[in-house]
Amino acid sequence: MKVTTDEKVSVPHPAEPGTQSAQHRQLLQLIDEFSLVLIFLLLFVVLSIAVPHFLSIENLLGLALSVSQIGMVACTMMFCLASRDFDLSVGSMVAFAGVLCAMILNATDNVVISVAAAVLAGALIGFANGSIIAYLRINALITTLAMMEIVRGLAFIASGGQAVGVSNEAFIYLAGTAFLGISMPIWTTLICFIMFGVLLNKTVYGRNTLAIGGNPEASRLAGIKVERTRVLIFAIQGAVAALAGVILASRITSGQPNAAQGFELNVISACVLGGVSLMGGRATISGVAIGVLIMGTAENVMDLLNVSAFYQYLVRGAILLIAVLVDQLRSRAARD
Amino acid sequence: MSAYLQFNDITKLFPGVKALSGVTFAVDAGSVHGLLGENGAGKSTLLKILGGEYQPNGGELRIANQPRHFASAADSIASGVAIIHQELQYVPHLSVAENLLLGHLPNRFGFVRARVTMEFVRTRLKAMGVSLNPTVRLARLSIAQRQMVEICKALLREAKIIALDEPTSSLSHRETEVLFRLVKDLQAQGRVLIYVSHRLDEIFDLCDACTILRDGQTVVSHRSMSGLTRELLVRQMVGREIKDIYDYRARPLGESRLQVQELVGPKLKQPASFSVRRGEILGFFGLVGAGRSELMRLIYGADKAQKGQLTLDGKPLRIRRPSDAIRKGIVLCPEDRKEEGVVPIRSVSENINISCRRGYLRWGIFVNAKREAQTADTFIKRLRIKTPGRRQLIRFLSGGNQQKTILGRWLAEPALKVVIMDEPTRGIDVGAKNEIYQILYQLAEQGCAVIVVSSELPEVLGISDRIIVMREGSVSGELSRSDANEERVLKLALPIEDKVK
Known part of the structure; x- marks a missing residue:
């Protein structure tokens, strides 16, 4: 082509994309959106064939139970990360809520009061987290790191450093109850996933959370009450973490002040595995569910294969790195 | 004639979009080449190809007659x-x-x-004729000075080809002059300059030649600027005739809508007072940093006012945060679209519905997907927002279309009373500018009070019924449309010591 000089070049309109290629694109988009699900399904099929005892109802229920607490808290952690925040205090909250619930239970022998009190305490701690972060504008990492230490300390102080045993039959029965062959902790987690999925996708709360994560200042100027939303996110997170603590206490029939060490990092890992962006604004509930399942499956399979616990750490770290790397490549490809 | 830089038949495809197709033009050494086109015409894409950020799908880039392929920015x-x-x-x-x-x-x-670093930079800056202190942190410099640093960086690397993308969009008059001098020096040194701007005056002042893009294609490449007129260039950019982009229409003004009395804030030197009537377009002019945006942010509740009284339709008004203002029908389109306007990774629909959705929630918390889709489609159509659909992420839209989306966000509000636009047409092309002005006129005709903050003098003079000028943190004067002219407005806007000249 020659260089045009002072001549008008006719400007034909760019060709309309053909319907066929549009369909093709839609299909690709769909695959991209559900690629995590596809990867997991593939992994699942491979493991079912390759690993003996993996594909049995008993084993799969065990798997689900083992990630039920992580799953619950991952739902609320998703909101936290989606709004560009962080919460490191959930592990301590799980322990503290378990201890508190056990102690109140021993004092009152009333399941409803003790569970309610523990959940309320969790919500209050979360409220404190959120208020400090939103109104006093202290970095979320620092605030929740401090709160992690404080709440863990409270758990030890309250229990005197000892496990608080529970003798209340009804409370112990709580975690053991099954409906349709599925135990209560798993049901609770399922309900959490549905509830927080609806909250994220169908409510103002969810939309505002994603908007805040996408651009906090623009959201504020668009009339979103950013501070209030953040406090709410942390308060709900606290309540759910406490509920997880109560369920854990029921499962192990005691409140353990040193329970759930490193829990917060497992929860965040599961979210990141599920494609939640640490930069905020990007999160899907299906992704988080898959992230939780991938973590549980990896651990379960390694147990079945008798992999030593020491090596399991390496594998878990590797899986996290690979998952994030894949996600990076994918979003880089999408940008170009 | 041997052109130093040549674009030959450059094509770039994005999924579903042909961003550039067959772009062809040449730039000589020692010349400033203007690159013009509406938003979305493909200027930025072309620069990104030149910068190695994007790789073209077809065509050839030649530098000094050698074909070049840039795989990366490096x-x-x-x-x-x-x-x-x-x-x-x-x-x-x-x-x-x-x-x-x-x-x-x-x-x-x-x-x-x-010490070696400082000395080296000091001597080099001196050689370039730039007066910058090498030890100062960038955060403490003005935008213009930071831009200067950026250009110096290019010069230190001995860059032969320098492309400037809308360099004056946030510069004041005086800063622009400094930039122009620098550009002319560079040209005299035989460098190749590509100058992207929406401001035609600058193109005529600065450029030796220019190329016009539209819809990703070269409309025409003028080898010289002689004989060209504004009207011709605008017609070639837009593809249609625009006689007067301001197209001002007088309208009857109503009663006082918003009164601001003695508003005090951290960045205002003196308490600010003014009022605006129903149906009035009130222009705010001043140099960058004169406190116009700060004053607007105080009214909107984006920053906290320390003192002062607002009155809306005769009733006292208390605004503590933006959401209070919005509920009273006062909205603000912020100056910095990217940082304060859009939520980039959300869709056009989300960006439109982000505030007005509260009016049609179900059971108080559930969003009404159907109404939101309708609202989004209505405003995409009414404001002619160029997007493949309401689900498109807003960051893929051009600046003008992002601005229209934010306008859509506020037009979707049920009872608008005061619309504050901070630099409504910054970085926006002529065609979209005219469309935005038309929307402002319509709003005013419906009885809204419209406040337009702008650093573009022709714009302020062109669309305002009345002009308030600010200087160094305080209101320095007020002019009616009939009294206002460039000289009078500038006199009020320039710092005192400059006024002697």
């Missing part, structure tokens, strides 16, 4: 290309010298040789 830099983006790239907490030498600071065993 390739492009190595070939002597420097792109000065509209959004500058620098490290705010490092000094001028450190920013200039970032990546290859003089060091001994990894320890930076601070």
Whole structure:
């Protein structure tokens, strides 16, 4: 082509994309959106064939139970990360809520009061987290790191450093109850996933959370009450973490002040595995569910294969790195 | 004639979009070449190809008659290309010298040789004729000075080709003059300059030749500016005739809508008072940093006012945060679209419905997907927002279309009373400008009070019924449309010591 000089070049309109290629694109988009699900399904099929005892109802229920607490808290952690925040205090909250619930239970022998009190305490701690972060504008990492230490300390102080045993039959029965062959902790987690999925996708709360994560200042100027939303996110997170603590206490029939060490990092890992962006604004509930399942499956399979616990750490770290790397490549490809 | 830089038949495809198709033009050494086109015409894409950020799907880039293929930004830099983006790239907490030498600071065993660095930069800056203190941190410089640092960085690398993307969009008059002098020096040194701007005056002042893009194609490449007129260029850019982009229409003014009395804020030197009537378009002019945006942010509740009284339709008004203002029908389109306007990774629909959705929630918390889709489609159509659909992420839209989306966000509000637009047409092309003015006129005709903050004098003079001028943090004067002219407005806007001239 020659260089045009002072001549008008006719400007034909760019060709309309053909319907066929549009369909093709839609299909690709769909695959991209559900690629995590596809990867997991593939992994699942491979493991079912390759690993003996993996594909049995008993084993799969065990798997689900083992990630039920992580799953619950991952739902609320998703909101936290989606709004560009962080919460490191959930592990301590799980322990503290378990201890508190056990102690109140021993004092009152009333399941409803003790569970309610523990959940309320969790919500209050979360409220404190959120208020400090939103109104006093202290970095979320620092605030929740401090709160992690404080709440863990409270758990030890309250229990005197000892496990608080529970003798209340009804409370112990709580975690053991099954409906349709599925135990209560798993049901609770399922309900959490549905509830927080609806909250994220169908409510103002969810939309505002994603908007805040996408651009906090623009959201504020668009009339979103950013501070209030953040406090709410942390308060709900606290309540759910406490509920997880109560369920854990029921499962192990005691409140353990040193329970759930490193829990917060497992929860965040599961979210990141599920494609939640640490930069905020990007999160899907299906992704988080898959992230939780991938973590549980990896651990379960390694147990079945008798992999030593020491090596399991390496594998878990590797899986996290690979998952994030894949996600990076994918979003880089999408940008170009 | 041997052109130094040639674009031959450059094509770039994005999924579903042909961003560039067959773009062809040439730039001579020692010339300033204007690149014009509406938003979305493909100017930025072309610069990104030149900068190695994008790889073309077809065509050829030639530098000094050698075909070049840039696989990365580093390739492009190595070939002597420097792109000065509209959004500058620098490290705010490092000094001028450190920013200039970032990546290859003089060091001994990894320890930076601070004095050597400073001395080196000082002598080089002096040689370039730039008066900047190399030890000052970038965060403490004005936007214009930061831009200067960016250009100096290109010069330190001995860049032969320098592309400037909308360099004056956030510069004041005086800063623009300094930039122009620098550009002319560079041209005299035989460098190749590509100058992207929406401001036709600048193109005529500065450029030797220009190329016009539309819809990703070269409309025409003028080898010289002689004989060209504004009207011709605008017609070629827009593809249709626009006689007067302001197209002002007088309208009857109503009663006082918003009164601001003695408003005091951290960045205002004196308490500010003014009022605006129903149906009135009130222009706010001033140099960058005169306190116009700060005053608007106080009214909107984006920043806290320390003192002062607002009155809306005769009733006292208390605004503590933006959501209070919105509920009273006062909205603000912020100056910095990217940082304060859009939520980039959300869709056009989300960005439109972000505030007005509260009016049609189900059971108080559930969003009404159907109504939101309707609202989004209505405003995409009414404001002619160019997007493949309401689900498109807003960051893929051009600046003008992002601005229209934010306008859509506020037009969707049920009872608008006061619309504040801070730099409504910054970085927006002529065609879209005219469309935005038309929307403002319509709003005013419906009885809204419209406040337009702008650094573009012709714009303020062109659309306002009345003009308030600010200078260094205080209101310096007020002019009616009939009294206002460039000279009078500038007199009120320029700092006192400049007024002697």
